[in-house]
Amino acid sequence: MNKHKLALAACCFAVAGLAGCGSDQTAAAPPPPMPEPTPVVTAPPPPPPAPPARHVAHQNRVATVQTALNNNGAQLNVDGHMGPKTAAALKAFQKQHKLKVTGKADGATLKALGV
Numbered sequence: 001m002n003k004h005k006l007a008l009a010a011c012c013f014a015v016a017g018l019a020g021c022g023s024d025q026t027a028a029a030p031p032p033p034m035p036e037p038t039p040v041v042t043a044p045p046p047p048p049p050a051p052p053a054r055h056v057a058h059q060n061r062v063a064t065v066q067t068a069l070n071n072n073g074a075q076l077n078v079d080g081h082m083g084p085k086t087a088a089a090l091k092a093f094q095k096q097h098k099l100k101v102t103g104k105a106d107g108a109t110l111k112a113l114g115v
Contacts, residue, residue, distance in 0.1 A: 062086065065105045068113040069093060 059080030066078045066086055074089040087103035094101045097112045
């Protein structure tokens with residue numbers, strides 16, 4: 001009978017050990033996964049401010065003078081910037097038309113250019 005008690009005890013221990021292996025409805029569920037971080041959307045930088053109106057007007061006047069100089073034989077890029085080539089072309093035009101050589105688009109020069 002000793003063998004029967006020993007076998008019964010072994011079965012009880014085996015059943016008790018297997019009881020913890022099954023799924024248990026009362027056990028706490030694992031926490032849900034963390035949500036993906038939302039990317040931060042930033043607004044694009046604002047466009048650079050427009051140049052002042054008087055600057056644009058000046059560039060337009062210079063471009064007009066450059067075009068008039070080109071019509072009188074100069075070979076300038078019409079870019080609206082009063083650079084050294086534009087000043088040199090003005091001086092050459094002023095000298096050719098017997099005007100005061102200043103390299104600046106003064107009234108007499110503008111009149112001679114037809115601007």
